[in-house]
Amino acid sequence: MAALTADQIQSIEERFPRVFQRPFHKRFGPLMLLGGIFLYLLYALWFFNLPQVMRESHWERLPLFLTQWISYDVQPIFRLDEPQISAKYPRFSVLGPNPDPDWVKTNADGSVTVLIDGTAKSITFTKTQATIIANGETVAVALGTGKPLISGPVPGWTTAHEDEVVADMGFAGEARVAVDRVRIRKRFLGWANFVFDTRSPFFGKSASEVASLIVSGPELKPGTSNLALAGDNIWNNAQWQHGDVWTKLLQTIVMAFLGTMLGGIVAFPLAFFAARNITPSRLVNQVLKRFFDFMRSIDMLIWALFFTRAFGPGPLAGSAAIFFTEIGTLGKTYSEALENIDDKPREGITSTGANGLLVQRYGVLPEVVPVFISQTLYQWESNTRGATIIGAVGAGGIGLKLWEAMRTNSNWANVFYMVLLILAVVFIFDNISNFLRRRLSRTIHDYNRIQAEQG
Amino acid sequence: MTISETAPSGATHQMADAWRRQTSLRRLYTAIGVGLLIIALGSTMWFADEANAGHFFDRLPHLLDFLSWLVPKDWNDVWRAMLDIASPHDTGTQEFNFPLGRSYVWGSFYVPEYFELMLTTLNVALVSTFIGFVFAVPFSFIAARNLTPHPMLRLIVKRFMELLRAFPEIVIAGLFAAIVSIGPIAAIIAIGLHSIGALGKLFYEINENIDMRAEEGLRAVGANWFSRVRFAGLPQVLPNFMSYTLLRVEINVRISTIMGAVGGGGIGEELKLSISRGFGAKTIALVLLLFTTIFIVDQFSAWLRRKLVGEQAFVMGA
Numbered sequence: 001m002a003a004l005t006a007d008q009i010q011s012i013e014e015r016f017p018r019v020f021q022r023p024f025h026k027r028f029g030p031l032m033l034l035g036g037i038f039l040y041l042l043y044a045l046w047f048f049n050l051p052q053v054m055r056e057s058h059w060e061r062l063p064l065f066l067t068q069w070i071s072y073d074v075q076p077i078f079r080l081d082e083p084q085i086s087a088k089y090p091r092f093s094v095l096g097p098n099p100d101p102d103w104v105k106t107n108a109d110g111s112v113t114v115l116i117d118g119t120a121k122s123i124t125f126t127k128t129q130a131t132i133i134a135n136g137e138t139v140a141v142a143l144g145t146g147k148p149l150i151s152g153p154v155p156g157w158t159t160a161h162e163d164e165v166v167a168d169m170g171f172a173g174e175a176r177v178a179v180d181r182v183r184i185r186k187r188f189l190g191w192a193n194f195v196f197d198t199r200s201p202f203f204g205k206s207a208s209e210v211a212s213l214i215v216s217g218p219e220l221k222p223g224t225s226n227l228a229l230a231g232d233n234i235w236n237n238a239q240w241q242h243g244d245v246w247t248k249l250l251q252t253i254v255m256a257f258l259g260t261m262l263g264g265i266v267a268f269p270l271a272f273f274a275a276r277n278i279t280p281s282r283l284v285n286q287v288l289k290r291f292f293d294f295m296r297s298i299d300m301l302i303w304a305l306f307f308t309r310a311f312g313p314g315p316l317a318g319s320a321a322i323f324f325t326e327i328g329t330l331g332k333t334y335s336e337a338l339e340n341i342d343d344k345p346r347e348g349i350t351s352t353g354a355n356g357l358l359v360q361r362y363g364v365l366p367e368v369v370p371v372f373i374s375q376t377l378y379q380w381e382s383n384t385r386g387a388t389i390i391g392a393v394g395a396g397g398i399g400l401k402l403w404e405a406m407r408t409n410s411n412w413a414n415v416f417y418m419v420l421l422i423l424a425v426v427f428i429f430d431n432i433s434n435f436l437r438r439r440l441s442r443t444i445h446d447y448n449r450i451q452a453e454q455g
Numbered sequence: 456m457t458i459s460e461t462a463p464s465g466a467t468h469q470m471a472d473a474w475r476r477q478t479s480l481r482r483l484y485t486a487i488g489v490g491l492l493i494i495a496l497g498s499t500m501w502f503a504d505e506a507n508a509g510h511f512f513d514r515l516p517h518l519l520d521f522l523s524w525l526v527p528k529d530w531n532d533v534w535r536a537m538l539d540i541a542s543p544h545d546t547g548t549q550e551f552n553f554p555l556g557r558s559y560v561w562g563s564f565y566v567p568e569y570f571e572l573m574l575t576t577l578n579v580a581l582v583s584t585f586i587g588f589v590f591a592v593p594f595s596f597i598a599a600r601n602l603t604p605h606p607m608l609r610l611i612v613k614r615f616m617e618l619l620r621a622f623p624e625i626v627i628a629g630l631f632a633a634i635v636s637i638g639p640i641a642a643i644i645a646i647g648l649h650s651i652g653a654l655g656k657l658f659y660e661i662n663e664n665i666d667m668r669a670e671e672g673l674r675a676v677g678a679n680w681f682s683r684v685r686f687a688g689l690p691q692v693l694p695n696f697m698s699y700t701l702l703r704v705e706i707n708v709r710i711s712t713i714m715g716a717v718g719g720g721g722i723g724e725e726l727k728l729s730i731s732r733g734f735g736a737k738t739i740a741l742v743l744l745l746f747t748t749i750f751i752v753d754q755f756s757a758w759l760r761r762k763l764v765g766e767q768a769f770v771m772g773a
Binding site for chain 1: 508633643714
């Protein structure tokens with residue numbers, strides 16, 4: 001491109017003053033907005049004390065927690081100061097009361113081998129010597145001298161403490177060797193005992209064994225059929241609490257449904273009085289509209305806390321909280337829909353001498369009912385999600401259970417199970433509501449088209 | 456009846472019959488629908504009542520008792536609680552320990568506790584909306600059918616945003632509470648992630664409806680993807696983006712209050728405490744403050760949105 005001379009530049013500037021000499025706020029407005037946002041973020045950084053929080057946070061826990069969502073571990077301890085080396089499992093180990101896993105082997109010479117990830121990551125130990133194999137390297141630890149001593153070089157995945165040698169084997173687990181005990185953590189992918197817990201007579205049996213027991217096996221518990229027993233065992237699985245989780249999930253769904261429906265039923269007649277084209281009294285309109293605003297602005301949380309105190313924790317409190325919020329939200333949207341209707345059908349019905357109620361029924365309702373239903377469905381959908389959160393403050397449903405499971409910081413697999421259930425419910429309800437709303441919007445669309453065609 | 460009979464009356468009768476048949480069928484369907492709805496309502500009410508700790512009809516007479524603790528002995532305590540002024544009713548209990556919450560900033564000038572908590576909640580909402588906006592804008596251009604750099608990328612981003620949207624916030628908050636310690640930062644991360652999904656969806660739907668002629672022009676002069684989005688897409692959609700972001704601020708103020716009640720810091724925590732312990736004056740002060748703040752935020756955002764996109768595109772919901 002040929003360069004412009006100074007004269008040309010000046011003449012262009014003179015010809016288009018609106019482009020080159022814009023008012024100050026237009027020229028620097030966006031820049032000042034960005035500057036303002038930047039200053040606000042600096043302030044927020046200081047307000048939330050972010051640098052310190054970040055320094056004190058434990059990001060190394062994140063991958064650990066995330067792996068716990070989809071895996072479980074078994075932690076046997078081998079005492080070395082007893083006559084015979086044998087594995088001790090925690091009392092409520094996922095392996096059941098009499099574990100004999102094939103990854104713990106007692107060799108002919110009395111030493112014990114634990115396969116943490118096949119033979120590639122394993123540990124073999126006697127009372128005086130432990131050999132750890134991982135990542136293609138072998139570490140020998142002598143235990144006879146009162147404290148564990150590593151002979152030879154120390155690879156990066158082992159840490160030697162004063163009284164303990166820790167071998168980190170990544171996802172597969174770890175081994176902690178001290179002079180008097182060896183502690184193993186072996187991690188498995190998946191969810192342990194998801195169907196039957198360790199107390200169940202079906203525990204440890206394969207699917208085909210369970211099926212044949214149910215179909216033709218002898219009664220495992222006299223007086224109960226095996227099918228009923230299996231069902232009862234699954235429902236009351238102590239570790240996963242399927243029964244409780246599903247009941248709580250149903251409570252959450254019920255809370256959203258009941259709250260939204262009742263809200264809609266109450267908001268429906270009120271909306272007619274709040275719409276200024278239907279009820280001509282300005283006073284009534286304004287009072288009702290402010291009432292709707294009030295119900296909406298007192299947040300669902302406040303209602304939930306109040307009703308939890310009034311009715312005690314449970315889905316009733318949650319339903320009531322959603323109900324009261326929905327009166328406001330649906331009342332507002334309903335009355336706005338009513339104010340946007342076409343007046344002609346109403347005039348037509350009025351001209352036939354119909355009374356007030358009939359005018360509403362035949363002149364107004366056909367226009368707004370699809371819109372009402374669509375908005376109610378939308379609220380139902382979003383309340384299904386909201387009901388989970390207010391559940392956590394005590395309003396019942398799966399939210400509280402979820403929050404309690406997270407509080408312990410050890411039950412992440414259960415948390416993930418509930419999250420999957422919630423995601424499934426939200427997904428299903430989204431789709432139902434979307435499908436119905438699409439059908440309805442087609443009805444609205446057709447109606448508008450016919451109206452347009454008829455002028 | 457056949458058509459061979461007197462023609463006009465026959466046809467009229469047929470029409471009337473058909474109409475009657477149709478309406479009676481429709482009425483039957485409506486009746487069945489309403490009946491099902493009533494059954495569903497009745498059974499869910501029964502279910503909710505059964506599962507609740509206190510039952511509806513047992514607790515109903517006590518509803519007024521429960522409301523009576525809300526009425527403070529001295530209405531001036533509400534203002535004292537809000538502004539951290541010492542109350543003459545102070546007996547050393549938590550119910551009236553108003554001045555303890557003062558946080559001094561300069562000499563004897565202090566910020567009352569509840570205002571500080573409200574500020575925390577507001578800041579959580581603002582910062583998380585900002586996070587949502589910053590990530591949702593690029594995501595939305597990738598996810599828009601007409602502007603996407605690659606269809607595969609579009610699908611991935613769309614699914615990712617769907618997941619963020621559907622994932623329960625309290626799980627994210629709980630997870631990060633264990634990492635960055637319980638408090639507002641965990642709440643910001645949770646609400647921010649959710650906002651990315653929620654805003655991203657609204658944004659890409661706007662993007663798909665833009666006028667593509669500007670984009671064609673830029674494409675014709677060989678502009679790359681970034682320039683096309685920046686100079687053809689962004690100017691068209693920015694007012695709508697801002698409008699939805701403001702709407703999101705309103706929603707996020709509410710969510711951050713709730714997050715506070717489950718340990719996310721801010722006013723929600725204090726409110727939960729004061730309601731569960733039955734501190735009348737404190738509760739009213741907190742509710743008043745929260746109500747006023749939400750009202751002001753809503754009104755301000757509505758005013759700004761009206762300025763940005765005009766009256767016509769002013770829809771509630773979403």
